[in-house]
Amino acid sequence: MAGGDLLLPTHGGLPVLARAFPCRLRLRVPAGRHRGAPPLAASRVDVANVVGRVRSSGAADTKRRRGRDTEEGLAFSKVVTSRGRGGAHEEDVVEGQALEFAAEKGGDEAGGVDGSYLSETRFDQCAISPLSLNAVKDAGYEKMTQVQEATLPIILQGKDVLAKAKTGTGKTVAFLLPAIEALSTLPNSRRNQLRPSINLLVMCPTRELANQVAVEAKKLLKYHRSLGVQVVIGGTRLTQEQRSMQANPCQILVATPGRLKDHLENTPGFSTRLKGVKVLVLDEADRLLDMGFRRDIEKIIASVPRERQTLLFSATVPEEVRQISHIAMKKDYKFINTVKDGDEETHSQVSQMFTIAPLDLHFSILYDVLKKHVAEDADYKVIIFCTTAMVTKLVAEILSQLKLNIREIHSRKSQSARTKVSDEFRKSRGLILVSSDVSARGVDYPDVTLVIQVGVPADRQQYIHRLGRTGRKGKEGQGLLLLAPWEKYFLSNIEDLSISEAVVPSVDSNTQTKVKDAVRKVEMRSKESAYQAWLGYYNSNKTIGREKSRLVKLAEEFSQSMGLGVPPAIPKQILRKMGLNNVPGLRST
Ligand SMILES: Nc1ncnc2c1ncn2[C@@H]1O[C@H](COP(=O)(O)OP(=O)(O)OP(=O)(O)O)[C@@H](O)[C@H]1O
Numbered sequence: 001m002a003g004g005d006l007l008l009p010t011h012g013g014l015p016v017l018a019r020a021f022p023c024r025l026r027l028r029v030p031a032g033r034h035r036g037a038p039p040l041a042a043s044r045v046d047v048a049n050v051v052g053r054v055r056s057s058g059a060a061d062t063k064r065r066r067g068r069d070t071e072e073g074l075a076f077s078k079v080v081t082s083r084g085r086g087g088a089h090e091e092d093v094v095e096g097q098a099l100e101f102a103a104e105k106g107g108d109e110a111g112g113v114d115g116s117y118l119s120e121t122r123f124d125q126c127a128i129s130p131l132s133l134n135a136v137k138d139a140g141y142e143k144m145t146q147v148q149e150a151t152l153p154i155i156l157q158g159k160d161v162l163a164k165a166k167t168g169t170g171k172t173v174a175f176l177l178p179a180i181e182a183l184s185t186l187p188n189s190r191r192n193q194l195r196p197s198i199n200l201l202v203m204c205p206t207r208e209l210a211n212q213v214a215v216e217a218k219k220l221l222k223y224h225r226s227l228g229v230q231v232v233i234g235g236t237r238l239t240q241e242q243r244s245m246q247a248n249p250c251q252i253l254v255a256t257p258g259r260l261k262d263h264l265e266n267t268p269g270f271s272t273r274l275k276g277v278k279v280l281v282l283d284e285a286d287r288l289l290d291m292g293f294r295r296d297i298e299k300i301i302a303s304v305p306r307e308r309q310t311l312l313f314s315a316t317v318p319e320e321v322r323q324i325s326h327i328a329m330k331k332d333y334k335f336i337n338t339v340k341d342g343d344e345e346t347h348s349q350v351s352q353m354f355t356i357a358p359l360d361l362h363f364s365i366l367y368d369v370l371k372k373h374v375a376e377d378a379d380y381k382v383i384i385f386c387t388t389a390m391v392t393k394l395v396a397e398i399l400s401q402l403k404l405n406i407r408e409i410h411s412r413k414s415q416s417a418r419t420k421v422s423d424e425f426r427k428s429r430g431l432i433l434v435s436s437d438v439s440a441r442g443v444d445y446p447d448v449t450l451v452i453q454v455g456v457p458a459d460r461q462q463y464i465h466r467l468g469r470t471g472r473k474g475k476e477g478q479g480l481l482l483l484a485p486w487e488k489y490f491l492s493n494i495e496d497l498s499i500s501e502a503v504v505p506s507v508d509s510n511t512q513t514k515v516k517d518a519v520r521k522v523e524m525r526s527k528e529s530a531y532q533a534w535l536g537y538y539n540s541n542k543t544i545g546r547e548k549s550r551l552v553k554l555a556e557e558f559s560q561s562m563g564l565g566v567p568p569a570i571p572k573q574i575l576r577k578m579g580l581n582n583v584p585g586l587r588s589t
Pocket residue numbers: 110140141142143144145148165166167168169170171172173314315441442443444468472473
């Protein structure tokens with residue numbers, strides 16, 4: 001950074017970004033863009049003392065959906081133009097009834113800076129069983145969160161519900177608790193069979209999230225001795241899961257779509273067990289209903305009884321998800337939106353910044369920001385999101401060479417390694433997790449201090465969910481989006497969020513040399529894989545992948561940033577799969 005000064009509003013703000021950027025920043029305040037804040041009196045303030053908020057307005061109208069194979073660098077994305085945001089009221093016309101619950105500011109609760117995620121209603125004021133109530137107490141929950149308060153009575157009535165609530169505000173308990181209540185009233189005979197029916201099926205897009213949901217379910221089941229929970233997520237041999245389901249069949253199943261489909265097709269008696277489903281939950285519903293998972297989900301829905309209760313939960317519910325929610329829910333479902341009309345989908349206590357810098361500076365900037373953050377906050381806990389599994393691996397290797405305390409998680413790691421890293425990161429501080437989108441949604445790592453997104457996220461939703469790994473339960477957090485100049489177009493998708501520009505840090509030559517050395521030490525194979533994955537990811541990006549000759553030039557820039565004079569060659573069949581077999585400038589093997 002040019003050692004610049006910070007132009008800040010003087011009306012307040014959080015001293016949080018100082019940790020990520022203890023150097024001085026220049027915030028760009030777009031003219032006439034702030035809303036709902038007192039007039040901004042810009043003054044020069046050291047960023048180490050205070051960071052202000054800058055609000056922008058305008059609605060993003062372009063939403064993207066992507067396939068789940070981005071991890072392999074073979075993603076596809078489809079641009080869908082919605083009718084605009086804040087559509088809760090329009091949506092009444094489509095189907096279902098929209099209910100809005102204003103999340104007004106509350107006091108400072110549960111250790112957070114913003115208690116607004118909690119309601120004033122205590123669990124013991126609700127019509128839930130003493131068994132559940134005791135478990136809720138043991139879990140340390142006293143008041144309900146806003147989304148729990150808003151959805152519980154309606155779910156207990158047996159209604160289908162589509163619920164939207166910001167990240168980290170307790171949606172898991174919101175669907176699990178009433179679903180468990182519904183199960184606990186089923187006649188005992190159903191539960192005592194040798195191979196009992198599955199009565200509650202929870203679908204999650206990732207293995208980590210499925211495991212986490214099962215852990216939360218176990219907490220709530222503590223006193224419901226006759227109810228059990230099981231997870232089927234893949235990553236282990238199918239036979240192993242089959243054996244454990246046979247040895248200890250449970251009424252609650254948490255699953256990822258691919259593996260559930262495998263069991264439907266290959267596990268004797270499994271489809272019969274699914275005929276007992278009373279409640280179906282799609283956690284991260286918009287993700288499960290997008291093109292990457294849609295087919296599997298449709299098949300799963302066709303395998304459970306039509307007469308059931310369905311609950312769809314997410315922090316983001318784009319218009320197109322409302323349009324297709326009839327795939328899963330009854331016509332008279334309730335849409336419960338706890339994000340107040342006009343409020344942002346992200347948390348106000350999370351400061352968001354973006355930086356636009358040439359690709360060849362990204363590793364140095366990343367190191368610089370991390371070094372400063374680590375030095376400022378002994379309790380640091382950082383997640384860095386990268387575009388693909390292989391780019392994640394590369395970034396983790398570079399940062400490890402630089403002696404930072406790095407862990408790595410993505411789809412190419414074994415499930416046991418993923419679980420180990422995930423458990424460690426949940427419990428620890430002083431760690432940096434470099435991750436692909438396997439950690440983007442739902443995973444609840446407490447006290448993450450900073451989320452960095454390197455490269456353009458798949459879509460607006462993914463940006464919001466990744467950012468949502470920090471600032472959970474009303475706590476402070478920071479987010480940084482690091483883009484190359486040609487990725488700047490993405491900002492129009494998030495221009496309604498409170499995100500401000502930070503100028504490019506001026507990384508000193510010592511740091512640059514150190515980073516170059518670290519990059520040089522990384523194995524060639526990692527670089528080759530990262531290059532291939534990078535090309536696949538951006539090739540499938542509707543904006544960047546449109547012009548192939550430009551894409552090839554940008555990929556060359558990426559390969560140079562890894563210190564390679566000549567971009568690596570790519571196997572012919574992979575180039576063909578990407579539709580890049582005859583593009584000049586690409587080398588093939
Ligand atoms: N009533 C409550 N009081 C205090 N803490 C709660 C309460 N309900 C849930 N929590 C805790 O809040 C945290 C966030 O919950 P959860 O992971 O369900 O959030 P979420 O809304 O599903 O987030 P995401 O959108 O990222 O999936 C968890 O640690 C959970 O244990």
